Amino acid sequence: MRVTVFSTRPYDREFLARANAAGRHELVFVDARLDAATAAAAQGSQVVCVFVNDQVDAAVLHALHAIGVRLVALRCAGFNHVDLVAAAALGVAVGRVPEYSPHAVAEHTAALVLTLNRKIHRAHARVREGNFALEGLLGFDLYGRTVGIVGTGRIGACFAQIMAGFGCRVLATAPDVNPECDALGVRYVELPELLRTSDILSLHCPLTPQTRHLIDAGALSQMKPGAMLINTSRGAVVDTRAVIRALKSGQLGSLGLDVYEEEGDLFFRDLSAEVIHDDVFARLLTFPNVVVTGHQAFFTEDAMSAIAECTIANLDTFEAEGCALHVVSVEHLA
Ligand code: NAI
Numbered sequence: 001m002r003v004t005v006f007s008t009r010p011y012d013r014e015f016l017a018r019a020n021a022a023g024r025h026e027l028v029f030v031d032a033r034l035d036a037a038t039a040a041a042a043q044g045s046q047v048v049c050v051f052v053n054d055q056v057d058a059a060v061l062h063a064l065h066a067i068g069v070r071l072v073a074l075r076c077a078g079f080n081h082v083d084l085v086a087a088a089a090l091g092v093a094v095g096r097v098p099e100y101s102p103h104a105v106a107e108h109t110a111a112l113v114l115t116l117n118r119k120i121h122r123a124h125a126r127v128r129e130g131n132f133a134l135e136g137l138l139g140f141d142l143y144g145r146t147v148g149i150v151g152t153g154r155i156g157a158c159f160a161q162i163m164a165g166f167g168c169r170v171l172a173t174a175p176d177v178n179p180e181c182d183a184l185g186v187r188y189v190e191l192p193e194l195l196r197t198s199d200i201l202s203l204h205c206p207l208t209p210q211t212r213h214l215i216d217a218g219a220l221s222q223m224k225p226g227a228m229l230i231n232t233s234r235g236a237v238v239d240t241r242a243v244i245r246a247l248k249s250g251q252l253g254s255l256g257l258d259v260y261e262e263e264g265d266l267f268f269r270d271l272s273a274e275v276i277h278d279d280v281f282a283r284l285l286t287f288p289n290v291v292v293t294g295h296q297a298f299f300t301e302d303a304m305s306a307i308a309e310c311t312i313a314n315l316d317t318f319e320a321e322g323c324a325l326h327v328v329s330v331e332h333l334a
Contacts, residue, residue, distance in 0.1 A: 001047055004041055006038070007053065007054050008029040015304040020308075025315050028045060034056065034060060036063060046071065052081065053264040065092055071314075072092060076307075084332065096324075097326065108232060146170075146199050147163040148194040149170065150172070152172045152181045156204035159204060170187075172189070173189060173191045200227065207236055214237050221246075232297045235263055244280065247290065257291075268295065
């Protein structure tokens with residue numbers, strides 16, 4: 001099958017080409033993001049393969065359908081950027097990679113916690129300049145601290161296990177109890193208690209209408225003063241402007257982000273020689289107690305191989321049976 005692969009970077013080409021070594025599919029790599037202006041690049045393909053910041057709204061789906069596209073193959077687990085209702089109405093199938101490496105994301109989350117707590121980002125810069133002073137680098141023992149997890153699915157459960165390994169007390173809030181977390185001794189509480197008691201709060205829920213701006217000014221004001229907030233889920237789970245106000249007042253002690261509400265115009269590109277026009281994002285970068293990574297939590301060899309292999313499996317199944325191996329449908333919205 002001919003597949004137009006949007007938002008491709010060299011690493012995507014490498015891993016997808018390896019997974020497609022048998023040459024069952026003709027992969028056409030396009031650097032551009034999928035949106036209404038670029039959809040025509042899929043002309044001649046039955047499938048588009050997209051990533052987290054591609055736009056798969058109703059207008060784009062109509063444009064794709066009109067040129068013969070019948071499958072949207074996501075190279076990610078999250079599907080908040082796809083209009084599943086419009087896809088169903090058009091008869092365009094959607095497939096995803098439901099799980100590739102929860103460890104990759106959970107381990108990156110732990111890296112953000114350790115970096116912020118022990119000020120590794122500041123220490124690294126200092127030591128390179130011959131400054132070996134310790135003032136301003138004081139951290140705290142993770143052992144015995146309370147970690148609050150929002151969403152105990154695959155990634156949240158992995159992160160719970162890692163933090164339990166440090167000797168933390170792990171609390172969580174989620175619609176369902178995950179038996180793995182239960183066995184680990186994770187205590188499930190309501191969100192207000194989680195906010196009030198957590199020294200470190202980490203977000204691992206999907207972005208849905210219910211979780212958009214879950215962490216807003218009200219939630220931030222309920223948090224333990226000086227607590228750490230980590231978001232490796234989706235940017236819009238956090239109200240960034242409210243977070244900036246909480247950092248300025250000192251209510252929020254530190255912030256680690258791998259995702260950002262408006263990341264679509266920033267991430268996955270080298271903008272080092274350009275002016276950043278997003279003043280909210282630029283303000284975030286000025287805080288000494290904020291660490292931002294550019295949506296790289298998933299980015300390990302293991303995860304990239306798994307994403308590529310699962311994507312090719314979705315294509316194989318669609319070609320043979322007319323639907324992806326891992327279907328996403330309107331039922332997932334319930
Ligand atoms: P999952 O589907 O296994 O787990 C998500 C959990 O969140 C579910 O257990 C669900 O019940 C829970 N949840 C839903 N609404 C909630 C709410 N209002 N409050 C608390 N919990 C709620 O998903 P997985 O694989 O653990 O991924 C979690 C999220 O991480 C994804 O939705 C995606 O947005 C993000 N992600 C980020 C990556 C990165 O590179 N930064 C890579 C992969 C995923």
